[in-house]
Amino acid sequence: MRVLPPLLRRKPAVAVLMCVPLFALILGLVAYPFFHALFLATLNKAETAFVGLDNFTFLFGRQTFWMVVRQSLLFALVAVVFKALIGLAAAHAINTIPTKGQRKWRGMMLIPWVIPPALSTLGWWWLFEPTYSAINWGLTKFAMPAVPWLSDTFWARFSIILVNVWVGAPFFLIMYLAALKSIPGELYEAAEMDGAGPWQKFFFITLPMIRNIIAITTLFSIIVTLANFDIVRVLTQGGPLNTTHLFATYAFRVGIESGDIPLGASVSLFMFPMLAILAFIILRNVRRRAASLA
Amino acid sequence: MALTAGRTRRNVLKAIGASAAGALAAPYVKTAGSAGRLRLGVIDHWVPGTNEVLQRILARWGEANNVEVTIDFITTIGNKLLLTAQAESRASSGHDIYALEFHMVPMFKHRLVAVDEVVEDVIATHGPIADISRQAAFLDGAWRGGPAPAMNASAATVARRDLFLEHAGIDLTELFPASDARDPAKVDRWSWEAFSDAAAALHAADRPVGAAIAPVTDSSAWLAQLFASYGAAVVDERGDIAADSDAVREVLAYLTRLTEFMPDSVYAWDDASNNRWIISGAGSAIFNPPSAWAVAKRDNPDVAQHLWHCDAPRGPVGRFRAFNSVFWGIWDFSENQSAARDLLRYVAEPEVIVAMLEASQGYDLPLFRSHYDRTSVWAEAGPPAGGLYNYALRGDERTVTDGYPAPPEIAARISMQRIVPNLVARVTQGGDSFDDAISWAENELEGVLRG
Helix, strand or coil, rough: CCCCHHHHCCCHHHHHHHHHHHHHHHHHHHHHHHHHHHHCCCCCCCCCCCCCCHHHHEEECCCCHHHHHHHHHHHHHHHHHHHHHHHHHHHHHHHHHHHHHHHHHHHHHHHHHHHCCHHHHHHHHHHCCCCCCCCHHHHHHHCCCCCCCCCCCHHHHHHHHHHHHHHHHHHHHHHHHHHCCCCCCCHHHHHHHHHCCCCHHHHHHHHHHHHHHHHHHCCCCCCCCHCCCHHHHHHCCCCCCCCCCCHHHHHHHHHHHCCCCCHHHHHHHHHHHHHHHHHHHHHHHHHHHHHHHC | CCCCCCCCCCHHHHHHHHHHHHHHHHHHHHHCCEEEEEEEEEECCCCCCHHHHHHHHHHHHHHEEEEEEEEEEEHHHHHHHHHHHHHHHCCCCCCCCCCCCHHHHHEEEEEECCCCHHHHHHHHCCCCCHHHHHHHHEEECCCCCCCCCCCCCEEEEEEEHHHHHHHHCCCCHHHHCCCCCCHHHHHHHEHHHHHHHHHHHHHHCCCCCCCCCCCCHHHHHHHHHHHHHCCCCEECCCCCCCCCCCHHHHHHHHHHHHHHHHCCHHHHCCCCCCHHHHHHHCCEEECCHHHHHHHHHHHHHHCCCCCEECEEEEEEEEEEEEEEEEEEEEEECCCCCCHHHHHHHHCCCCCHHHHHHHHCCCCCCCCCCHHHHHHHHHCCCCCCCCCCCHHHCCCCCCECCCCCCCCCHHHHHHHHHHHHHHHHHHHHHCCCCCCHHHHHHHHHHHHHHHH
């Protein structure tokens, strides 16, 4: 029987070795693009000279950029709140179904999340199409006025948020459902014996027990929602009047479509410090709660 | 080439294929550098059946010159053509020859090899190239692309002759007959003001005119011709911001009136919306190449038989039509630049141009005026007979591109950031004052002009 070399007989060495593929992936697909974007953001438009933070100071003087900042925050906040509420309600509803019948409901509810968003958004685009909207066709059949889903600034924002909620709510649902299933049933039984009603059980047992999951899910969703690209790209291309641009679509417009890659990189990096601070606060709270529970 | 009961689309394409094959048999002198492999990224044609003809032409050229030619047809929808170009130029990998719309040549000029000897030879043989095309591809003293045999197009006024006659009292076939027998006095009365009056009448008849005012190419094109005809520019030829002008205010005032007669959905239209709209029969006029007519002929012949291609309306300083010159550029990382140059020279041959013109049913406008007389496709295309005659530039129209008259690099960025459609929409949809909208545009233009 062959004997492993001494180095491989040491557990830490094996652990490091087995992590190498993961480190390589992170280095290649996360670290390198991030630092390359940082590098690009410090170059002039022709990418021939180092300009430090000039691209950022230039951005701060642009009206459209600040509109994009406000829109991105509005989009992320509204979408995440609705995704969280719908996900929580749906998780509760499914959790009340007997275990045997839950699987098909879980499967059906996950469909919007598992379809590639670019594809499902195309379906939504047909529903919202500016001239031949299928929804408007239905509305007018019932003598109701057609809605300018994509051509009016309010409705265009409403539409992209609606589609984002439709795509993202199942993620909250599945996370919350897993969390709900991890709560010991004895806690509810004890509460019932003490005379607690449904709302009391929800506020004093369910919510505290899934608080960490809520925090982590919300953090993850804010990051993904702020970085959303495909929904806006397919539905509105940032219009009308640039009122549906998010960081990613605006960075794409400025960087790729207009050929100003350094400025585009600066736009996309702008959200990084905000998300880093948010992630730090949320994860610190999660750690503290976990420590206190332990 | 009219499609009659006896001449099906299949027969026409066969005939075109045969003429393309004939073109390939024409004498052609290749350099010693041919052979090897060439990969082409060209634009997926809007007119059904045209890609196949181009593929056949290039395949035969490849066989004759011992070059393995592979072609990818890349759509312009969703800016895929531009995105692929960005990816290839940054990765220094991809096709050898790449199709570039007018605004893409300045964007990628640093990655395109000069093809002066090719283009100058073609010019020496076939006469001058259109000024607007020279402006797009002759950059810093060098040609950065050769004229493409396909997808050069203009945004003609495509109008329903029956509806204009019935509701606006304008006989478009009389104004723009399918011959050179125009009445200059009548043509002179075809102005943007007259167009607006017609739009009001057609709106009242529930058959409005429509044109996109959204972040898409079609918006930039028709607004470029309108702005130019009023002498309005957001950046002048020296590269200075010029948005705060009486001319810009005048055109914004005009658009405020005109958009009242357009559907609100124009603010969300994409590049295919106007086609769908006119083909469906809901609209009475759009600004477009003949692809809308070609598809209508297939999908809704009742509408197609009434579509008449006309000159653009005239403004206070003249009559302008948006023109998209397409060039085939050679990437500097191409490993077969010699064969690529030979191919660029070949696709500028009249036989190829005419074969493509007929395959595209007149869509592909040549960049050389001398080629106009080599085909009767615009006169014969139909139904309606002669409906495409004036798609080829016949009168006093000057050609223009988005961003005109700014230098090409700046014009390209104005175009891609959709500054003009947004400026217009801020007034006509958003209700901004002229001053506020112009102030916004100036702020955006500072970004366009930054070094």
